[in-house]
Amino acid sequence: PVLDTDMEAVVSTQSTGESKTYDWRDLWSIPGTRSKLVRVLSQFTPHSWTKFDWGYTEDVKRWFAVIGICACIMIMDLNTFYLKAVLWIPPPHPVNVYRCLLILFFGAVALRETYEYMSNPLCKRFGQQSWVALAILITECMIIWKFGYEILTKPFPTHVIVFWVCFVVIILSWSFWNFTYKLPRRKRTSSGRELSECAAEDCAVRSKKSE
Numbered sequence: 105p106v107l108d109t110d111m112e113a114v115v116s117t118q119s120t121g122e123s124k125t126y127d128w129r130d131l132w133s134i135p136g137t138r139s140k141l142v143r144v145l146s147q148f149t150p151h152s153w154t155k156f157d158w159g160y161t162e163d164v165k166r167w168f169a170v171i172g173i174c175a176c177i178m179i180m181d182l183n184t185f186y187l188k189a190v191l192w193i194p195p196p197h198p199v200n201v202y203r204c205l206l207i208l209f210f211g212a213v214a215l216r217e218t219y220e221y222m223s224n225p226l227c228k229r230f231g232q233q234s235w236v237a238l239a240i241l242i243t244e245c246m247i248i249w250k251f252g253y254e255i256l257t258k259p260f261p262t263h264v265i266v267f268w269v270c271f272v273v274i275i276l277s278w279s280f281w282n283f284t285y286k287l288p289r290r291k292r293t294s295s296g297r298e299l300s301e302c303a304a305e306d307c308a309v310r311s312k313k314s315e
Contacts, residue, residue, distance in 0.1 A: 156219055164283045169222060171275070173215070176241055180207060183244045190252035211237060 134140050160170040184204070193199060210233055217231025249256060 158219070158222075161282060162287070164279070166222060167279060167283070173218060176238070177211075179245070180211070180241055183241075183248065186248045186252060186255070187244065189255065190248055 158166065158170055160167045184200070187193065187203075188195060188200065214231065214233040214237035217234045221227050221230055221234070
């Protein structure tokens with residue numbers, strides 16, 4: 105639920121930025137001190153917005169790729185707590201803040217490269233920062249496994265196991281329903297509508313020629 109809320113917030117922010125009207129006028133031609141101040145502050149806002157449409161419900165490969173990306177992000181967040189527990193790093197230690205900031209910056213670039221690889225048919229290689237992020241994730245998991253084997257091998261509580269089993273079953277059931285029933289049916293409906301529109305245009309052209 106938290107991940108869905110974050111994704112919806114990002115999408116709504118992008119839509120708002122795309123639909124906003126930008127009026128770039130000379131500063132001294134803007135009336136009022138407040139309007140001038142707003143104009144100066146808006147100078148530091150983006151000139152344009154790039155919309156990121158992952159299309160994760162339109163293709164089964166993209167759907168499971170997005171699930172894999174979300175899983176990597178959640179594991180990276182979870183490693184923060186495991187590393188502190190396994191390596192005995194106190195929470196106020198600056199290395200925790202440095203790690204989070206580092207992940208923030210290179211993670212944004214890695215996610216952008218991953219989107220480019222998935223969306224651009226001319227992009228044939230995975231981005232360098234994406235490989236670096238994946239290597240860091242694997243290295244952290246190996247460190248946690250080596251020094252925290254006793255913690256990781258503890259049995260999970262029953263309610264946690266039940267939750268994850270239900271979650272996986274729901275995801276797989278929805279995926280099967282969407283990509284084997286809903287999506288093909290929608291494609292057939294759209295193709296039939298396009299054929300009917302073409303036929304109507306053809307009839308209109310023929311009627312005009314006969315006249």
